Amino acid sequence: DGGITQSPKYLFRKEGQNVTLSCEQNLNHDAMYWYRQDPGQGLRLIYYSQIVNDFQKGDIAEGYSVSREKKESFPLTVTSAQKNPTAFYLCASSPWTSGALETQYFGPGTRLLVL
């Protein structure tokens, strides 16, 4: 089955610790995205990548880092600089066609909690 997988489903972080959230897709999509969702709120864009080895900051990139070494994978690292990391993190992907819009397909999410 084609789709997006995120792991783990739940993740616990200690103070001062960096943690990495995994996102993998087998849809052959060029573009991938990371969103953060706080309780009762909409999604906010953290980072996105249009192509391998390239990515751009979204609206709330501070305290986060990403890499895009493979088309299928777009891991997100929540660094110790992110002071309020408790949230639901969603990864998405879409085709990337110049001059056209594309639907985004979302993974099931990772819930990050700070101990």
Next chain:
Amino acid sequence: DAKTTQPNSMESNEEEPVHLPCNHSTISGTDYIHWYRQLPSQGPEYVIHGLTSNVNNRMASLAIAEDRKSSTLILHRATLRDAAVYYCTSQRGGDNAGGTSYGKLTFGQGTILTVHP
């Protein structure tokens, strides 16, 4: 990026039509209007999108105002499985020309739809 405004919540009865409104008064001429819905603890699911004309698909219809400052998502016969948070979003489209916000979705707070049996 265009800001979207939706009512916090709406209720409907099963088998009845539901009209979910969205205001996007700052939308630009090349921004598409997308609707996604999200069940608790799941990722959002695409529902429908449009630019200027009304759109229909198997899930819903999208009615876009002539001035494009508002739109309405129409669920023709609500079912219990339609209970979710519905997000009206805008997505920058048109000529990429190196624009870094191209394709970016901007989400509002969404409308919580409750469907009563």
